[in-house]
Amino acid sequence: MGFAVAGVFVVLAMLVVLSAVKIVPQGREYTVERFGRYIRTLKPGISILTPFVESIGRKINLMEQVLDVPRQEVITKDNVSVQVDAIVFIQVMDASAAAYRVENLPYAITQLTMTNLRTVVGNMELDEVLSQRDHINSRLLEVIDQATSPWGVKVARIEIKDLTPPPDITNAMARQMKAERERRAVITEADGEKQAAITVAEGQKQAAILQAEGRREAAFRDAEARERSAAAEAKATELVSNAISAGDVNAINYFIAQKYVEAFGKLAESPQQKTVIVPADMASLVGTIAGVAELVKTAQAENAAPPPRPRGGRGGPAVPPTGA
Structure with a gap:
């Protein structure tokens, strides 16, 4: 016992x-x-x-916990119904506050998140809701973290998992996206054609400028050549005129014979001309050539003849030449 x-x-x-x-x-x-x-x-x-x-x-x-916010239907500012769900990451920082200041902490945070999610999304239009998820997350985080602070809970982050518009809105968005991409493609193609046209025009402009400069340079060269030719012609004419003024008529014959021979030679060199007609009056040509020959002989004789000596005795008066 x-x-x-x-x-x-x-x-x-x-x-x-x-x-x-x-x-x-x-x-x-x-x-x-x-x-x-x-x-x-x-x-x-x-x-x-x-x-x-x-x-x-x-x-x-005290470890970080993940709360799943159930899917709910939210009406946006432009009266479009959207299905939204989210997840919340929380961590208890004060055990006594989390234990005695709220009953069923996960349920309370879930309901608080759903309420604020409807508020935030309801103040935005559909396009903003679909394109500004980060903005929605940041606003929800700020509001819920402030509301759960007395419970000794720190809300680390909130993420929107899914946003589902109605099927008709989804189809309209798909058509809109297709039309926008086609518009961008047309604009891009038009810009390409515009740049190509500008490039071609610039090339044509440069080519026209270069051609104009080439024509200007060629015209300048032609004018210079004609000027020199005219100067040479004027010089030759001046020499002939001086010879005529001096009483030498054969210079005119030489000048005319030269022009005649040049014209006759060009007539014979023509590629379309197969028959050359020689003028019947060759006597004038022969006379001209004879005059030219006489002019040449006279010039040679003048250059070869010694200067005349004075006649008479040394120191006496000069005797005039015969026929003076």
Whole structure:
């Protein structure tokens, strides 16, 4: 009988010890209550409670948690119904506040997120909702983090998972996107044709400028050649005129014979001319050539003749030439 009583006491002692010693795992915190009243929070590790007086109240998870916000239908500012769902990342920073300031913390945060999601999306048009997800996320994060701060919870981030417009709106958006891309393609093609036309016009302009410069240079060269030819012709005419003024008529014959021979030679060199008609009056040509020959002989004789010597004795008066 004594052994049975001793065994009972040992078992009771072990139960008391086990109830007094608490081990808190990493990433969690336990609240301690004394007769139902919160007194302290147990950190990760081993702790000892007062038997039959203190007890564990709530076990709080301090690790970051993910809450799934159910899909809901939201009406935008331009009266378009959109299906929206999201996820919320939270982390408990104060175990006592999370345990005793709100009942069912995950449910409360989920409902708060759904309400604010309807508010934020309802103040935006459909195009803004579809293109500004980051803006929606930031506004929701700011509002919900401020609302959950008294609960000892830090909202790390909120992400919109899906935005689904009605099927007719989706089809209209697809047609709009197709029309926009076709418009961009037409504009791009028109810009390409415009640039090509500009390039071709610039090339033609440069070619015209170069051709004009070439024609100007050629005209300048032709004018210079004609000027030199005219100067040479004027010089030759001047020489002939001087010869005529000096009484030498053969110079005119030489000038006319030269022009005549040049004209006759050009007539013979013509590629279309196969028959050359020689004028019947060759006597004038022969006479002209004879005059030219006489002119040449006279010039040679004048150059070869010695200067005349004076007649008479040394120191006497000069005798005039015969026929003077």
